Amino acid sequence: MESARTFTSALGDWREDHKSLTTSLADAVREAVLDGRISVGSPLPAERTLAAALGVSRGTVVAGLAELRDDGWLRTRHGSRSVVRLPPRLTERTAPWSVDRGQVAGATRIDLTAAVTAAPHGAYLAALERATGRCATLLVDSGTSTAGLPSLREAVADRYTRAGLPTRPDQILITSGAMAALHLLVDQLHDRRRPVLVEQPTFPGALAVLRGRRARMITSPVTADGWDLDRFAETVRTDRPGLAYVMPDFHNPTGAMMSAAARSRLAALDLPVVADETMRDLDLRLSPSPERHLTGPNVINIGSTSKVFWSGLRVGWIRASAARIRELLLNPLQPPLSPPPLEQLIADELLRDISSVLAERTAQLRAQRDHLVALLAGGDWTYTTPPGGLAVWLRLHHTTAAASTRRATRAGLMLSPGPTFAADRTLTHYLRIPFTATTDVLDHAGRILRESAGAPEAMR
Numbered sequence: 255m256e257s258a259r260t261f262t263s264a265l266g267d268w269r270e271d272h273k274s275l276t277t278s279l280a281d282a283v284r285e286a287v288l289d290g291r292i293s294v295g296s297p298l299p300a301e302r303t304l305a306a307a308l309g310v311s312r313g314t315v316v317a318g319l320a321e322l323r324d325d326g327w328l329r330t331r332h333g334s335r336s337v338v339r340l341p342p343r344l345t346e347r348t349a350p351w352s353v354d355r356g357q358v359a360g361a362t363r364i365d366l367t368a369a370v371t372a373a374p375h376g377a378y379l380a381a382l383e384r385a386t387g388r389c390a391t392l393l394v395d396s397g398t399s400t401a402g403l404p405s406l407r408e409a410v411a412d413r414y415t416r417a418g419l420p421t422r423p424d425q426i427l428i429t430s431g432a433m434a435a436l437h438l439l440v441d442q443l444h445d446r447r448r449p450v451l452v453e454q455p456t457f458p459g460a461l462a463v464l465r466g467r468r469a470r471m472i473t474s475p476v477t478a479d480g481w482d483l484d485r486f487a488e489t490v491r492t493d494r495p496g497l498a499y500v501m502p503d504f505h506n507p508t509g510a511m512m513s514a515a516a517r518s519r520l521a522a523l524d525l526p527v528v529a530d531e532t533m534r535d536l537d538l539r540l541s542p543s544p545e546r547h548l549t550g551p552n553v554i555n556i557g558s559t560s561k562v563f564w565s566g567l568r569v570g571w572i573r574a575s576a577a578r579i580r581e582l583l584l585n586p587l588q589p590p591l592s593p594p595p596l597e598q599l600i601a602d603e604l605l606r607d608i609s610s611v612l613a614e615r616t617a618q619l620r621a622q623r624d625h626l627v628a629l630l631a632g633g634d635w636t637y638t639t640p641p642g643g644l645a646v647w648l649r650l651h652h653t654t655a656a657a658s659t660r661r662a663t664r665a666g667l668m669l670s671p672g673p674t675f676a677a678d679r680t681l682t683h684y685l686r687i688p689f690t691a692t693t694d695v696l697d698h699a700g701r702i703l704r705e706s707a708g709a710p711e712a713m714r
């Protein structure tokens with residue numbers, strides 16, 4: 255940001271009537287950095303030049319920059335220009351800044367409709383740099399879609415093998431996230447004459463894919479206590495679904511983990527089962543003891559980098575027999591559902607770093623989960639502390655999800671109501687509360703929730 259003119263035009267119309275010039279200026283710079291109009295790492299114009307370009311006194315600029323510096327948005331080395339940076343309170347957290355707009359002045363809205371995290375900042379930037387270093391050889395090839403970069407397919411296959419499920423790279427198809435994996439599999443496996451069995455509750459993205467295909471859905475319940483495999487097997491026997499979609503590992507939204515016994519029974523059923531393992535790595539137990547992957551001749555596993563690394567990376571995968579992968583590659587939908595090669599390189603680099611990223615992420619998420627669970631204690635609802643994942647699944651006692659989300663939205667807290675997670679739009683007394691916000695934001699959310707979701711009068 256060399257020129258003062260470029261800088262001022264990036265700020266746009268920055269003066270706000272109800273704020274001092276200094277605060278208006280500081281807020282406008284913060285917003286412009288978060289919007290990407292001013293790049294992190296760019297030097298600021300000299301104060302005198304900036305004051306002239308903005309039409310304010312030098313004192314206003316000095317004060318505005320001091321506010322930004324104190325708040326962590328500028329780094330100034332003695333005798334040199336100030337350089338824009340992101341404050342550590344944004345880069346060192348898992349909560350996306352848009353959840354609470356990074357606590358930029360004036361933020362009152364807390365958006366917890368999605369259970370998503372920000373990227374692990376340092377690890378991601380380092381992986382991006384290493385990937386850039388490796389991309390020269392990619393550029394001399396066509397860049398058109400394949401089953402995935404060989405090194406990434408190998409890295410994903412190796413993780414399965416190390417977790418006790420021997421896997422060769424030709425059993426892996428890299429996709430543009432788990433959603434793309436699901437699209438391809440539903441395209442391959444859905445038989446219009448037969449229903450699809452989904453859990454109740456289930457992941458809304460899967461419902462969207464299945465509704466998009468006009469699939470008839472039947473359900474089998476999952477609670478925080480787990481799966482009722484007798485009932486599941488009975489539904490398979492009586493309704494003869496042609497496909498099942500399940501989340502055995504830290505099920506979204508209940509957080510449940512399927513037992514080894516339930517896995518064996520499920521894998522033995524006579525129907526194709528898509529096991530979505532997107533949440534698998536978000537194990538928040540103090541001594542993690544992961545179950546073996548759900549596996550069997552009828553099971554197809556899908557996974558993603560979205561939850562551990564970043565939803566913006568758009569890299570996921572399918573693990574299936576090599577023959578099924580070859581068949582999936584014949585689908586004309588496959589190339590557009592495949593991530594760009596540079597994103598694959600970043601994913602490859604990140605996967606090499608996964609243990610250190612996971613250690614930090616799970617520690618932060620565990621602290622946030624424990625904080626939320628403590629806040630929820632004694633309310634007019636029931637819940638179980640989830641052993642992993644990103645959310646608490648709350649059963650309301652005396653009000654509906656619709657009424658409480660309406661009240662919460664008016665108070666500035668947005669949440670996803672239970673029916674979002676139900677194929678038949680029931681679950682009207684449930685709410686999903688993600689713990690993907692910082693603890694102080696969760697405090698605020700907890701207060702609104704108590705007001706909105708009908709805690710008994712005495713507790714308010």
Ligand SMILES: Cc1ncc(COP(=O)(O)O)c(C=O)c1O
Pocket residue numbers: 369430431432433434457459501506530532533557558559560565569570
């Ligand atoms: C169970 C489950 N599967 C898939 C996804 C989406 O994954 P992706 O971003 O890789 O498409 C999510 C995200 O919330 C999820 O919870």
